[in-house]
Amino acid sequence: MCGDSNAASSGFSFTLRGKLGSEAHRKLQDQRNKTGGYRQEVHLNVPLVLADNGSEEWSVRVRGRLDGLIEEIDRTVVEEIKTVALSPSNFQSFSPLEYPRHKQQIEIYLHLLAIARPDANCVGNLIYVNLPDNRRRSFEIPYISEEIESQIAELIEDLVLRLNRREDEKEQKRQTAVDLKFPFPKLRPGQERIISELEDTLQTANDILIEAPTGLGKTVAVLYAALKYALSNDRRLLFLTSKTTQQDLVFNTTNLIRSDAPFPRTLWMRARHKMCLQEEQLCHPNECEHLVDFQRRVRRSKILEELLLKSAIHPDDLEAIGKEHTLCPHEMSLLLCQDMDLLIGDYNYAFDPSCRPSVLFGEGDPSEMIFITDEAHNLPERARGYYSAVLHWSKIEAAHEKLRGEGISRFDEVLAAIKSQFAYYLNEAPQQHDPYPIQFSDQHWLDIMREFEEAVVPYWYRIMSSDGSGEEDPVFNLQRDLEAFHRSLGYEGDNFVGLIRRRPEVVLENLCLDASPFLGENFAEAHASVCMSATLEPFDVSKQLLGLNEKAVALPLENPFPQENRHIAIDTTVTTLYRTREENIIPIAQRIEKFHQMVNRRTLAFFPSFELMNRVAEHISKADLLKQEAEMSDRQRSDLLKRFKQSDRGLLLCVMGGVFAEGVDLPGDQVEAAVVVGVGLPQVCTENELLRAYFDRLGCNGFGIAYLYPGMRRVIQSVGRIIRSEDDRGMILLLDSRYEREEYMKLIPRHWYNSSSSELFKENWEDSVNEFLLSYKD
Secondary structure (H helix, E strand, O other): OOOOHHHHHHOOOHHHHHHHHHHHHHHHHHHHHOOOOEEEEEEEEEEEEEEOOOOOEEEEEEEEEEEEEEEOOOOEEEEEEEEEOOOHHHHHHOOHHHOHHHHHHHHHHHHHHHHHOOOOOEEEEEEEEEOOOOEEEEEEEOOOHHHHHHHHHHHHHHHHHHHHHHHHHHHHHHHHHHHOOOOOOOOOHHHHHHHHHHHHHHHOOOOEEEEOOOOOOHHHHHHHHHHHHHHHOOOEEEEEOOOHHHHHHHHHHHHHHHOOOOOOOEEEOOOHHHHOOOOOOOOOOOOOHHHOOHHHHHHHHOHHHHHOOOOEEOHHHHHHHHHHHOOOHHHHHHHHHHHOOEEEEOOHHHHOOOOOOHHHHOOOOHHHEEEEEOOHHHHHHHHHHHHOEEEEHHHHHHHHHHHOOOOOHHHHHHHHHHHHHHHHHHHHOOOOOOOEEEOOOHHHHHHHHHHHHHHHHHHHHHHHHOOOOOOOOHHHHHHHHHHHHHHHHOOOOOOEEEEEEOOOOOEEEEEEOOOHHHHHHHHHHOOEEEEEEOOOOOHHHHHHHHOOOOOOEEEEOOOOOOHHHEEEEEEOOOOOOHHHHHHHHHHHHHHHHHHHHHHOOOEEEEEOOHHHHHHHHOOOOOOOOEEOOOOOOHHHHHHHHHHHHHOOOOEEEEEOOOHHHHHOOOOOOOOOEEEEEOOOOOOOOHHHHHHHHHHHHOOOOHHHHHHHHHHHHHHHHHHOOOOOOOOOOEEEEEEOHHHHOHHHHOOOOHHHOOOOHHHHEOOOHHHHHHHHHHHOOO
């Protein structure tokens, strides 16, 4: 496929584009079959012996498959079929030189055929089919043996050199592993255990869950142990984390571990849209100069070879090279992947089925990889989103508006059918229940999808034929949503449920309640997996939600920092229970103010929701009170954090589970006190009730999985903002009567108290804070 500049810029589905190309390809082959002497899908398997400049000979075997082969009286014609989607004028004027890989492909086939059949007079026929109008253009490609042989030799030489380099590097990596030193003068007790356990689990190709308190140094310990094993055993690491700050930490920590050694070779993967050098992301050679003749220009420039001399490749390095040489930084990063010992990137590189690039895993084989998943407690919810899908009424209306006056009756029919489905579900759902569970008919939506595809193709062709612009098209937006919706419906199992939602807008949703079967398949493909977080207990639940085998090792670690450096108190005289929340708002505000006045230091106050936070804020009299807002840009968050750091006695209100609770690293000299309001339970809603019911049906603790465990993880993550090193000192006050309940007490971390969690419950927390302050040395 090629030539989809307008398809790319308008957002036309590449899935459907591929189907159309395959159909056009097949139709042309069927027509050619009626011609005498024509054979389609002809396989070639040819041995070659090539010599490099140093007279070293290589024996290689090259395989390929010809689209068509025609035996004529005086010559043999090799056909290669390509489909494009261009306006008539662009199709008439374009040249195959715009697609050098197509010409090179058929030239290689000609050479292989000439070797297999020396007496044949071979010539190439490169055929382009324009999808919008089904017009064809053919280009005769002559066979010039010396030129083609030189190209093949160059390609194979690059491949052989890469393979030889990898073999040579194996021994160097083994020696590097032997010489690798921990980058700090001494190991903390917890770090020693991590390294010891990882040595065993990686050797036996097992999985491991590591729960370690914030600040213990689990990242450097895991990296050190995993790198030693990987370099010794020809394995590679994929470090997965959704936080840019954590990706940066991993990159810098690896540099410390490596020291002056050439290995591990490390690449930090950044998302395509964040690396794009264009004002508008249009990923096609016709639209982006950084992709024109990309493969050949990269190979000839030897840029990759130069980059592979570096031990650590930062995204900024690739962007700078991309600007200098007019090359796509993200495509360069994909070409580098297979030569890396450590790849750093987002969860989606391993777990999102819509964008998981196989290039990360060598020849499509993840078994050489070791997955390291950071903040693994967040992965199950993130993965549920990968497999869920939503249809918006507003997008249907936008598509309908776009099509008014187009005169495509089939579109009117299919959009009416979609709207009819919405109307049916709205009629079935009681007004007072929003959202409401419904049952989708897979076959019905498959029919709708097919009808939409049949309608959208002539519309797309019309745009192509009239030099369609690159503006975003609501028709194609709806098409992609329908594809995702249909794909989601295709996953079988009772771990999916349909929903109709009225507010804030009408949508249909196929909600994934449990992504563990999919995650389990991903983890099982890897050599071994390391899942780490400060909040993974109960381990049996984490194993279940992550899809890990019951035999996976569970490693809980104690906090290594002196207990006398922190003071944690729980006040059970207030609560955030919804039925009594209103009467508790003022008492909560009073306790926050009192605590902040007593500690007289920078203080964070964490809330379970923005609604409660804003209600409490109305009753806090501090003039320079700082608050997190529900919608904040990166700049706004940075400015708010800067203002907080500039105030010696600032008070910042924020929400549990948000960026200030988990996504920002605040050293102990920047924040020394925190109030945690409530037990962090997610909001009671239809989705969470469905989650609860689903796991109850499985015989699990549905309330725990839907509410209790996520809530207490938010609490523990929030408390972890305070004590992050052996020198940090801090005070934490938790407010809610529910902490006295047994199910909550069981989840209080062991390192919060000496012998019993009951020590934390203070009849007069003010006195205990004063006692701690007396021992506080500035």
